[in-house]
Amino acid sequence: EVQLVESGGGLVQPGGSLRLSCAASGFTFSDHYMDWVRQAPGKGLEWVGRTRNKANSYTTEYAASVKGRFTISRDDSKNSLYLQMNSLKTEDTAVYYCGRVGSSHYGMDVWGQGTTVTVSS
């Protein structure tokens, strides 16, 4: 079964750091670009960023709202995706989803269940 499972969410104070993980199974993780998308409480979807695959040098893209604070990385040997979040702000409070990017079409065709990050003092 193709599956993504996020972990690492929790409560953190403003200015703090948190690292989210996304464990992939059931597909060849190394072949795919991977995205992070977040959803603040009661709000719509916001794309956070992307890591490309090895064939594309693992390059990354970020939304302006997180650039310089968040870092996306991956470990293909562990079928895992990561989101390192530093200098967290209250507006980063959201459910964070990891998603697989389709190889031929670039839509997000597999999503994790999400992990909740709350930034509050």
Next chain:
Amino acid sequence: DIQMTQSPSTLSASVGDRVTITCRASQSISYWLAWYQQKPGKAPNLLIYKASTLESGVPSRFSGSGSGTEFTLTISSLQPDDFATYYCQQYNSYPITFGQGTRLEIK
């Protein structure tokens, strides 16, 4: 950044109705558009990619059309399971952006 604007924001309809949701891009995105369905407390689910290609396993009552700046998602005959929020997403250029969502509710 490319802005995606969905209309309407809320749509009330009945089972069996044909409904259409529109998504407009602030500049041309060719056909690099996806549609997602999201139910409360759940992750989004891909319905359509490349503007008009139905994702595997998605019922054929869903269809997408458009190119350039104007796109539509049509549900030909609403089923009870279709009442949810729908999002468009452009992936023509970075940053990738979503529409604000259309909430489809039961009339």
